[in-house]
Amino acid sequence: MEPLRYLTGFDNEHETEALPGALPLGRFSPQKVAYGLYAEQFSSTAFTAPRAHNRRTWLYRIRPSAQQGDYAAYAGATLTRTGPITEQTPVPNMLRWSPLPIPTQAQDFIDGLVTLAANGDAGVQVGIGIHLYLINQSMQDRFFYNADGELLFVPQQGKLRLHTECGLLDIGPGDIAVIPRGMKFRVVLLEASARGYVCENYGAAFTLPERGPVGANGYANDRDFQYPVAAYEDREGEFELVCKYGGHFFSADIGHSPLDVVAWTGNSAPYKYELARFNVINTVSFDHPDPSIFTVISSPSDTPGVANCDFVIFPPRWMVADNTFRPPWYHRNIMSEFMGLIHGVYDAKEKGFEPGGASLHNCMSPHGPEAEVFEKASQADLKPQRYDNTLAFMFESRYAITPTRFAMTTEARQLDYVKCWDKLKKNFNA
Known part of the structure; x- marks a missing residue:
C-alpha cells in the first residue's frame, strides 16, 4: 500500500482537495461550489474567539451533515x-x-x-x-x-x-x-x-x-x-x-x-x-528539572501555568546528571497524575508497571521509586547512561481524578501496589 501523504505544521491554516478545483478560490461559501458540493463550516471555538485561538475549518462535501435520521x-x-x-x-x-x-x-x-x-x-x-x-x-x-x-x-x-x-x-x-x-x-x-x-x-x-x-x-x-x-x-x-x-x-x-468531504481548508x-520526534530538554549538570520539561501538548485552564491537562512523555534519552539521584524523586503534587506505559520499563517502577497498564497518583498522594529502585539508584556508578527501552506517558491535570467503579473493582487492579514502598529502610543516623 502506498504510504499516506500528510500536511505539516501545528494549527496551520491548511488546504487540501481530493479533486482538482473542488476548493473554492477567493471565498469560503460561493453561490455554487464545484462538483455540486455543499459548503459547511466546522467550528471548534466560538465565532468570536481571539484570532490566535480561533479554530474552524470549511468542509466541501457531497451532502451536508444535517442529512441524517x-x-x-x-x-x-x-x-x-x-x-x-x-x-x-x-x-x-x-x-x-x-x-x-x-x-x-x-x-x-x-x-x-x-x-x-x-x-x-x-x-x-x-x-x-x-x-x-x-x-x-x-x-x-x-x-x-x-x-x-x-x-x-x-x-x-x-x-x-x-x-x-x-x-x-x-x-x-x-x-x-x-x-x-x-x-x-x-x-x-x-x-x-x-x-x-x-x-x-x-x-x-x-x-x-x-x-x-x-x-x-x-x-x-x-x-x-x-x-x-x-x-x-x-x-x-x-x-x-x-x-x-x-x-x-x-x-x-x-x-x-x-466521511464525504472532497476538500477542506482551515485549522480545526x-x-x-x-x-520519537520530541526534542528532549534535560540537565547536563546536576539535579533534574520538573517533569513539565517533557510536555508534548497541553490543554490550558483559566489559570495561567496550571493545565486542564498536560500530555507528558518519558522517552528514550541520555541521563548525565552528576552526584544526583536519577530516578524521579519522591514527591507530592498539586497536580493529579495518570500514567501509562507503551513499551519497555519505566525507571521508577521496574516491577508491576507493565506495558498497557496504568497508575493513578492523585493530588497530594505521595509517590516515587519503589524500594529496590531507590537502593540501586543510591549506589549506582554515575556514568552517562542511555535510557533506550522505555516510553511512558502521563495525563497530568489540576483537578483531582476520580476512578470509576469498574476501575476500583476490576481484577486488573493491583491491590498490593502500596506495598512496593514497604521495604524502604530507615537510614537515618544522627
Missing part, C-alpha cells in the same frame, strides 16, 4: 463514563492496574472503550476522561463523533487507521493522534487487534506549550505535526452514526457515509505526531 439511545459502550464521576467516591489511594486483555468477542472502538477515571464536568467543558480501548473489529458501516470533548489517542499495541471527515491518519505505538470535538470518524484495524489509551479532553483544545527561556527550538516542533489530505467516501446504504453527547451515547440511521482538523 433522529437519534435514539444507544445500548452499547456500557463501560464508558463521563465526568463528573458520581458512582464512586474520590480516593486518595495510590492506584495501579495491570493491562486489560483484548476481549474474545467481536468489539469495535465504540464498544471497546473502558473508562478508568475522569475529573471535571463535560457539561461545563472542564476536565478530562481517561479511557482504554480494547478492540478486535474494524468500524465499517458505522461512524462516531464525540460532542463532549476532543480525543487524544495513545496506541500501545496494534496499528489503526483513523478515517476522518478530513482524511486518513495511520497511527501505531509511538504515535499519538488528536480528533477535534464533534468530528466524525471510524476506526479501522490494520492488525488483528489493538489496545491503547484515550484522553477525552472536555476543556480547551490541546496546543503546544510555551518554550520560555528554552528559546525558539526544542520540545515538540510545529513542523512535525501531520494533518490528513482530503480523502472522501462516496458510499450509500444503511449506516449507523453513533454520538456521545452529555455523557450519553445515541445512535441514528444515516443513508450515506458522512485531526492530526498525528510521532513521539
Whole structure:
C-alpha cells in the first residue's frame, strides 16, 4: 500500500482537495461550489474567539451533515463514563492496574472503550476522561463523533487507521493522534487487534506549550505535526452514526457515509505526531528539572501555568546528571497524575508497571521509586547512561481524578501496589 501523504505544521491554516478545483478560490461559501458540493463550516471555538485561538475549518462535501435520521439511545459502550464521576467516591489511594486483555468477542472502538477515571464536568467543558480501548473489529458501516470533548489517542499495541471527515491518519505505538470535538470518524484495524489509551479532553483544545527561556527550538516542533489530505467516501446504504453527547451515547440511521468531504481548508482538523520526534530538554549538570520539561501538548485552564491537562512523555534519552539521584524523586503534587506505559520499563517502577497498564497518583498522594529502585539508584556508578527501552506517558491535570467503579473493582487492579514502598529502610543516623 502506498504510504499516506500528510500536511505539516501545528494549527496551520491548511488546504487540501481530493479533486482538482473542488476548493473554492477567493471565498469560503460561493453561490455554487464545484462538483455540486455543499459548503459547511466546522467550528471548534466560538465565532468570536481571539484570532490566535480561533479554530474552524470549511468542509466541501457531497451532502451536508444535517442529512441524517433522529437519534435514539444507544445500548452499547456500557463501560464508558463521563465526568463528573458520581458512582464512586474520590480516593486518595495510590492506584495501579495491570493491562486489560483484548476481549474474545467481536468489539469495535465504540464498544471497546473502558473508562478508568475522569475529573471535571463535560457539561461545563472542564476536565478530562481517561479511557482504554480494547478492540478486535474494524468500524465499517458505522461512524462516531464525540460532542463532549476532543480525543487524544495513545496506541500501545496494534496499528489503526483513523478515517476522518478530513482524511486518513495511520497511527501505531509511538504515535499519538488528536480528533477535534464533534468530528466524525471510524476506526479501522490494520492488525488483528489493538489496545491503547484515550484522553477525552472536555476543556480547551490541546496546543503546544510555551518554550520560555528554552528559546525558539526544542520540545515538540510545529513542523512535525501531520494533518490528513482530503480523502472522501462516496458510499450509500444503511449506516449507523453513533454520538456521545452529555455523557450519553445515541445512535441514528444515516443513508450515506458522512466521511464525504472532497476538500477542506482551515485549522480545526485531526492530526498525528510521532513521539520519537520530541526534542528532549534535560540537565547536563546536576539535579533534574520538573517533569513539565517533557510536555508534548497541553490543554490550558483559566489559570495561567496550571493545565486542564498536560500530555507528558518519558522517552528514550541520555541521563548525565552528576552526584544526583536519577530516578524521579519522591514527591507530592498539586497536580493529579495518570500514567501509562507503551513499551519497555519505566525507571521508577521496574516491577508491576507493565506495558498497557496504568497508575493513578492523585493530588497530594505521595509517590516515587519503589524500594529496590531507590537502593540501586543510591549506589549506582554515575556514568552517562542511555535510557533506550522505555516510553511512558502521563495525563497530568489540576483537578483531582476520580476512578470509576469498574476501575476500583476490576481484577486488573493491583491491590498490593502500596506495598512496593514497604521495604524502604530507615537510614537515618544522627
